[in-house]
Amino acid sequence: MYKILKAEKLAANIYLMDVEAPRVARHCEPGQFVIVKMDEKGERIPLTICDYDREAGTITIVFQPVGASTTKMTEMKAGDYFRDFTGPLGCPSEFIHEDLEELKKKKILFVGGGVGAAPVYPQVKWMKEHGIDVDVIIGSKTKDLLILEDQMEAAAGNYYPCTDDGSYGHAGMVTTKIEQLVEEGNKYDVCIAIGPMIMMKFVCLLTKKLEIPTVVSMNPIMVDGTGMCGACRLIVGGEVKFACVDGPEFDGHLVDFDNAMKRQQMYKTQEGRAMLKLQEGDTHHGGCGQCGGEN
Template identity: 45%
Template sequence: MARILDRRRLVPNLHLIEVEAPEVARKCRPGQFVILMPDERGERIPLSISDWDAARGSVTSVFLTVGTSSHKLSRLAAGDEIPVYVGPLGRPSEIENFGTVLLAGGCFGIGAIYPLARALKKAGNRVLTVIDVKARYLLYWEDKLRAASDRVFIASRDFALDSKQYVPAKIEEILGAGPKVDRVIAIGCTYLMYSCAMATKPRGIKTIVSLNPIMVDGTGMCGACRCTAAGRTKFACVDGPDFDGHEIDWDELFKRRKSYFDDEIRSLCYWERKEFP
């Protein structure tokens, strides 16, 4: 059992969860993830690590409510216990002085790029951060990311904000304006990562994506998370989650992500009928 220290709604459909997990906090590195279960009947779901505090013994993630298990999680509060919290899983991201690194985050990925920004900055990089939000009211952690980055750009379709583009167009604009970018790292929904990889491909800038396929055990045992990178089958949980975005078979990944689309809806409807009679 692991105790929840904080569970807060950041913006609509996106929540923060901080869990007491001293051993995980002691070990985790940017780019890793945890697997948790909201209750005994829940699914094992992977969440990117967005922050941790080794002294406090806690690990923080930001998650989007999608299916039943994430909705259950969003209804828990500080002091509640969850039966499964395991990690840190996956290989840590490569952190070194690359020169200039452009980070792109959307949705839960805004949280997930934060530890990368912090570590890359510390390693001596110039860190440019692009936050993708559909509208102003979905923006969170802007202050944290500004503190950890050299420059922050907002890509949005909200006319109230100064920018009116989706993230790949913003990346095009930044790259077109001149700064030499040595590496791009994109985290968020599959479409965001795909479109970022497509935007940088013509320029040949190495683009790392943090894949989020369906997982069960997260230790390489089941192979649910298999994806194709450079023509070879890889297990995202142990070979990743970071991969070169220019080498991924995106079509396959999109399809595998949607494997249980109908079941997710059925499960959610079933749960909601019980929860909100």
Template identity: 45%
Template sequence: MFEIVNKVRLNPGVTMMDIYAPPVARKAQAGQFIILRAEADGERIPLTVAGCDPQRGTVKIIFQIAGGTTLRLDNKNAGDCLPDFVGPLGCPTETDGIKKACVAGGGVGCAIALPVARKLASCGAQVDSVTGFRNKDAVILEREFSACSKKLFVMTDDGSYGKKGLVTAPIKEELESGTRYDRIFAIGPLVMMKAVVETARPYGIPVTVSMNPIMIDGTGMCGGCRLTVGGKTRFACVDGPDFDGYEVDFDEAAARLSAYRDFELAEREKCCNLFKKEIYR
């Protein structure tokens, strides 16, 4: 069993937990993910690692309360245990040789983008970060990002905090004003990652995106997480989750993510009733 040693609500719809899993904590690197089950008969869900503390043996996860399993997970408290927690899975984010980078996080994707920004900064790279949220209430990790970034742009859809607009706006401004990033890392919803790729395209700046498809085993067995990358079938669990943004078929990935929409809505409804909770959106 894997104990939840700490639980913090980051915003009304996003929760952070530290899970006691020493072997995972010893190994996990930025860009890798874990798979957990919230209950004994639960679904296996992948969550990208948001940080870890090898000394304390804990792994940090930050998740959006979006459906049945994340509602069940959020219903657990510090001191409770998770039946299953396995990792670290997937390949770490490649940051070798990068001197100047832009890290863009969208919504809860910022939780995964932060370790990448930190890793880059710790390797001596200069990092500009852009984080985007729906509104002021949804803003997370601002202090953490500013600590490892030369510039930080916080964007909100409605302008209630930071600047109004999408994460692509400051990226475009920087690129237009002549900033030459060695690479841009985009982590967030598919539409956001796709938009970052399109923003970078005219400037020929490489873009790494972090894919989060539906998975079951996460170890290279079921093939459910397959994507089309550069015209070839690739598996996010063993070949990724990071891929070259110019090569990913985002439209297909988006379609595949919606394969169980009806089931997910029903599960969500069931759990909302069960836990007498609304989903914040």
């Protein structure tokens, strides 16, 4: 059992929890995720690690209710327990393995959209802890939906909030802010974009034109989180990858976003899952209990 130490509402429909999970906190790195279950019969819910405290043994998760299980999660409070809290899962961000002195020479841009600010934060925080200032763009529809602003401002070298309605910060999409920064003379060695797939797609279209290598964190539907079920199947550079074990981070200029978004919609229905199994053949995988697979 994993105790919830803090539960709060960050913004409309966005929630944060600190969970006591010492083993996960000891081993996790920026870029990884966990899978939680509320009770024995509960759905497995994948959530990116927003922050961690190794000494306190805690993991911070941020989520947005989109279905019955995550809606039920919003009712949980400090003192309640998760039945399962599995992790860390996925591969850590590649930059943590880079030579630190070489990394310090790079100009890095982080771009987050909506709840994507949560997985951006631990990476920006890691950079700050290692003496690296980075630029951070975070976008949302309105000012009220921006999250973790104080933390982001403290960790980023330069923090640029954007709102679609122009109520705060840069008026417009994150892509127009990227263009503005480049036009002002900023030369980025790498961009790391995390958010809705449609946002990451258009960021990648722009950065490819600007010749800025870009890493994205893919968040397709996941079921088991260990590579068995095939729910998070992606096409990257013409090859089949699985976000839970090969990612979640990939070269954004190689990701087939149109395929990923179409597949995500189809996977939500039984008929769609059957069609995906037929279309994808041996690369589909099975064993998730949703597609009738036996592998």
